Amino acid sequence: MVSILAYGGYVPRLRLSREAIVTANSWFNPALKAHMAGERSICNWDEDPLTMAVAAARDCLTGVAKESVTACHLASTTLPFVDRQNAGVVAAAAGLPETATTMDVTGSQRAATTALAAACRDGSGRTLLIASEKREARSGAPQEALYGDGAAALLIGPGPGIARLVASAGVAVDFVDHYRAPDHRFEYGWEERWIRDEGYQKIVPRALEPALAEAGISGAEIDHFVMPCVYPAVTRSFARTYGIRPEAVSDTLQAVMGEAGAAHPLVMLTRVLEQARPGQKIVLVGFGQGADALVFEVEEGIARLEPRIGIGGHLARGRPETNYQKYLAMNGLVDQEHGKRAEIDGQTALSTLYRKRDMVTSLIGGVCRTCGTRQFPKSALCVNPNCGEYDSQDDYPFADEPARVLTWSADHLVFVPTPPAHYGMVQFDGGGRFMADFTDVAEGEVEVGMDMRMEFRIKEMDSDRGFRKYFWKAAPARQG
Amino acid sequence: MATGIKDKVAILGMGCSKFGERWDMSADDLMLEAFREGLADAGIEKNQIDAAWLSTCFDEVSVGKSAVPLSEALRLPYIPVTRVENYCASGTEAFRAAAYAVASGACDFALALGVEKLKDTGYGGLPVQGRGPLVPMWWANVTAPGSFAQLASAYRAKHGIDKETFKRAIAHVSVKSHDNGTKNPKAHLQKAITEEQAINAPMIAEPLGLFDCCGVSDGAACAILTRPEIAESLGKKDLVSVKALQLSVSNGVESQHNSWDGSHFKTTRIAAKRAYQEAGIETPREQISMFEVHDCFSVTELVTMEDLFISEEGQAVSDVLDGFYDADGGVPCQIDGGLKCFGHPIGASGLRMMYEMYLQIQGRAGARQLADPVFGMTHNLGGSPWRNVSSVSIVGRYGA
Numbered sequence: 001m002v003s004i005l006a007y008g009g010y011v012p013r014l015r016l017s018r019e020a021i022v023t024a025n026s027w028f029n030p031a032l033k034a035h036m037a038g039e040r041s042i043c044n045w046d047e048d049p050l051t052m053a054v055a056a057a058r059d060c061l062t063g064v065a066k067e068s069v070t071a072c073h074l075a076s077t078t079l080p081f082v083d084r085q086n087a088g089v090v091a092a093a094a095g096l097p098e099t100a101t102t103m104d105v106t107g108s109q110r111a112a113t114t115a116l117a118a119a120c121r122d123g124s125g126r127t128l129l130i131a132s133e134k135r136e137a138r139s140g141a142p143q144e145a146l147y148g149d150g151a152a153a154l155l156i157g158p159g160p161g162i163a164r165l166v167a168s169a170g171v172a173v174d175f176v177d178h179y180r181a182p183d184h185r186f187e188y189g190w191e192e193r194w195i196r197d198e199g200y201q202k203i204v205p206r207a208l209e210p211a212l213a214e215a216g217i218s219g220a221e222i223d224h225f226v227m228p229c230v231y232p233a234v235t236r237s238f239a240r241t242y243g244i245r246p247e248a249v250s251d252t253l254q255a256v257m258g259e260a261g262a263a264h265p266l267v268m269l270t271r272v273l274e275q276a277r278p279g280q281k282i283v284l285v286g287f288g289q290g291a292d293a294l295v296f297e298v299e300e301g302i303a304r305l306e307p308r309i310g311i312g313g314h315l316a317r318g319r320p321e322t323n324y325q326k327y328l329a330m331n332g333l334v335d336q337e338h339g340k341r342a343e344i345d346g347q348t349a350l351s352t353l354y355r356k357r358d359m360v361t362s363l364i365g366g367v368c369r370t371c372g373t374r375q376f377p378k379s380a381l382c383v384n385p386n387c388g389e390y391d392s393q394d395d396y397p398f399a400d401e402p403a404r405v406l407t408w409s410a411d412h413l414v415f416v417p418t419p420p421a422h423y424g425m426v427q428f429d430g431g432g433r434f435m436a437d438f439t440d441v442a443e444g445e446v447e448v449g450m451d452m453r454m455e456f457r458i459k460e461m462d463s464d465r466g467f468r469k470y471f472w473k474a475a476p477a478r479q480g
Numbered sequence: 481m482a483t484g485i486k487d488k489v490a491i492l493g494m495g496c497s498k499f500g501e502r503w504d505m506s507a508d509d510l511m512l513e514a515f516r517e518g519l520a521d522a523g524i525e526k527n528q529i530d531a532a533w534l535s536t537c538f539d540e541v542s543v544g545k546s547a548v549p550l551s552e553a554l555r556l557p558y559i560p561v562t563r564v565e566n567y568c569a570s571g572t573e574a575f576r577a578a579a580y581a582v583a584s585g586a587c588d589f590a591l592a593l594g595v596e597k598l599k600d601t602g603y604g605g606l607p608v609q610g611r612g613p614l615v616p617m618w619w620a621n622v623t624a625p626g627s628f629a630q631l632a633s634a635y636r637a638k639h640g641i642d643k644e645t646f647k648r649a650i651a652h653v654s655v656k657s658h659d660n661g662t663k664n665p666k667a668h669l670q671k672a673i674t675e676e677q678a679i680n681a682p683m684i685a686e687p688l689g690l691f692d693c694c695g696v697s698d699g700a701a702c703a704i705l706t707r708p709e710i711a712e713s714l715g716k717k718d719l720v721s722v723k724a725l726q727l728s729v730s731n732g733v734e735s736q737h738n739s740w741d742g743s744h745f746k747t748t749r750i751a752a753k754r755a756y757q758e759a760g761i762e763t764p765r766e767q768i769s770m771f772e773v774h775d776c777f778s779v780t781e782l783v784t785m786e787d788l789f790i791s792e793e794g795q796a797v798s799d800v801l802d803g804f805y806d807a808d809g810g811v812p813c814q815i816d817g818g819l820k821c822f823g824h825p826i827g828a829s830g831l832r833m834m835y836e837m838y839l840q841i842q843g844r845a846g847a848r849q850l851a852d853p854v855f856g857m858t859h860n861l862g863g864s865p866w867r868n869v870s871s872v873s874i875v876g877r878y879g880a
Contacts, residue, residue: 339603340601340602340603341603341605341608344608346616348613348617349613349614352613352614352617353617356614356617359618360617360618373737375736375737376736377618377736379732383732383733383736383737384737385733385737385739405633406634406741406742407630407631407633407634407742407865408630408633409625409626409627409629409630409632409633409685409686409688410683410685410686411621411622411623411625411626411629411684411685411686412682412683412684412685413605413623413625413626413684413685414621414622414623414626416621420683420685420686421621421626423620423621423622423626424620424630424633425630425634425735425742425866427738431738432736432738433735433736433737433738434618434735434736435619435620435622435735435864435866436620437620437621447633448633448634448636448637449637459616459617459618460616460621469616469617471617471618
């Protein structure tokens with residue numbers, strides 16, 4: 001029997017007010033006023049699908065032995081690299097063993113549900129399936145208001161766990177509601193009414209009905225009907241057709257974060273699992289050039305799952321952003337003046353990155369076998385002035401270590417996309433420190449002694465070469 | 481036990497260009513301006529110089545690499561010339577190399593010349609430095625003000641000093657240096673400012689405002705060194721001799737080991753102790769007549785006065801606010817305006833500080849002349865509080 005063993009989620013802290021979007025753009029397209037309500041999650045400048053995937057993976061692996069993970073699959077249509085395995089970066093940052101099979105799954109909004117069905121059918125080891133998405137839209141496009149950024153992760157393996165797969169079915173149909181070519185930044189789509197009537201209404205049943213039949217349940221027995229769709233009428237229509245109780249139709253989270261593309265089925269599923277009770281039936285639907293339908297039954301283990309932040313916890317951590325111009329600038333949607341200090345060359349020496357990959361990607365330092373001093377970075381000569389032993393250090397991972405601010409400043413001089421740049425000496429409680437960039441902090445928030453948590457983020461964008469540097473930053477360790 | 485440098489080296493002559501935004505001058509012009517004054521002051525011929533050291537820091541914008549730019553600018557007669565670079569201590573490093581050369585007897589006359597041409601970047605503040613391939617992958621995206629500003633956070637937390645009092649104290653540091661700068665015709669900034677101006681200036685890096693940051697200047701300074709007996713044989717009177725030349729360099733403890741508290745300069749404390757020992761100074765607060773410390777930022781000067789053991793730990797704020805370091809205070813500090821107002825052409829700064837000590841001890845400091853100074857201390861700090869080079873030097877009346 002294959003089960004979901006654990007879940008995790010991540011929603012970026014910034015929530016852009018839809019009113020700000022609509023107010024700035026309705027002069028051109030008054031129809032946008034239909035999307036005034038609520039807010040959408042947006043990545044900070046240093047977040048992307050890869051960093052969100054790491055955050056969701058770490059959340060999912062709370063209390064899980066990382067060496068037990070045998071595969072790491074990353075589903076997304078907005079991965080930063082087309083030819084460099086993104087899942088490999090995520091696996092290294094999340095501290096997974098190098099023996100874990102890594103794979104990017106992409107090309108469709110259905111990528112995560114198809115990967116989930118495949119992982120459940122495989123069932124030979126423990127697969128960490130992460131779905132992460134940050135879709136871009138032109139300024140003023142309806143998608144700008146409808147979409148949100150986010151990620152979710154599931155650990156799948158031999159059960160029992162927290163929910164077992166009861167049945168699944170899928171169809172592949174080349175229904176092009178929208179598409180995006182590799183050299184195009186934005187998607188190109190077709191008329192909504194056609195997508196609704198010829199797409200969802202006709203294709204989803206071809207997966208949903210056989211899945212329900214295989215599971216041997218009726219619509220009325222579904223406790224959670226999880227289907228991302230930005231057209232509420234579609235979901236209501238399925239509920240009527242299949243007799244699904246209205247209260248069993250899961251919240252699409254449209255009001256609080258927007259739709260996170262290929263990640264959204266797992267984002268919604270994670271939110272449901274956070275509140276599900278043993279015995280409940282969950283139906284998950286993914287749509288995109290066909291449809292997937294998966295039926296799960298919640299297991300007893302769900303009550304014993306170690307607490308984690310999850311989608312709910314991250315949703316509760318939102319910080320309102322009403323500055324639409326700042327959103328445009330952070331995302332390169334306006335040609336903003338950055339000043340001459342932004343003109344530095346950001347080339348990455350790939351040989352250096354490889355040699356220091358444990359340090360840079362995995363935040364691994366050293367602990368001295370002779371004196372016990374933890375230190376970052378690891379070196380062949382212990383930093384403890386009373387030790388000074390050669391070749392005495394074992395690897396020591398710092399990513400999950402509690403940390404505090406020892407010194408800090410907020411720098412208005414240096415170029416960063418969201419000034420001022422906060423940084424300071426971050427000291428780990430058990431030993432070790434380094435001068436770290438801070439992220440997700442507000443002006444006036446930082447003080448000496450503040451509890452921090454390390455987060456994997458974009459260090460610097462090298463847009464000339466299409467590369468991005470990743471490293472770890474300190475963020476306030478506020479509790480969910 | 482080494483016998484140290486005390487009284488083994490005399491300053492034969494010194495020169496210093498006007499510091500400032502020298503839009504009409506390149507680095508070679510600045511070098512020549514300082515050298516002509518220094519050579520005339522020394523009273524020797526150029527071809528008597530046995531060896532020279534050039535200090536510059538930002539080869540990206542200044543003169544590029546190697547010592548050739550100095551040899552070319554001065555048309556030196558194919559003598560040994562070496563470029564040294566050690567962050568903001570570069571000028572003092574050139575001085576130390578030249579001093580060691582004459583002290584050893586390998587040279588009779590050695591030249592130390594520092595220069596920096598910074599105002600060719602197109603923007604204010606220091607140029608963005610090249611840092612090799614690994615550093616940009618993990619170091620915080622720091623600037624100089626953002627680095628030194630960190631001291632304030634840890635110092636305030638350690639000593640329980642409220643934000644407003646601390647801001648007022650660092651403002652006073654700058655007000656004092658601006659007052660001193662008005663009496664220095666070679667200074668980059670020669671206008672007085674008020675405490676209110678300093679406190680209300682635009683923020684650069686919390687809590688440092690514009691007036692907490694030193695000038696970024698073009699300039700050059702030089703020293704011609706010899707042994708005291710040679711200077712005397714040339715008929716020189718009122719000799720100024722070297723008493724101590726110390727340097728301490730971080731080894732990773734501050735940045736990687738939890739033993740350092742972030743509120744002080746570990747290196748400066750070590751270098752200062754060695755310097756006092758080398759110079760035979762036992763009560764520095766009483767014995768040192770004047771200081772030129774590395775006031776790249778007001779907070780650096782404040783903290784440094786404790787690290788040099790002049791203010792008791794935790795007492796620099798009250799000493800500063802009491803005017804102890806003012807021109808008419810207990811021990812004048814930055815009597816020439818300091819980095820703050822004389823300016824900070826990196827490679828020249830250590831030599832510029834030495835120039836002021838030399839003038840003051842010889843009684844040639846004009847409107848800012850102090851009464852009867854005997855020992856002067858200079859201090860450079862390059863890098864950041866957690867990873868730096870700190871030089872502490874003492875010069876004084878020969879024989880004192």
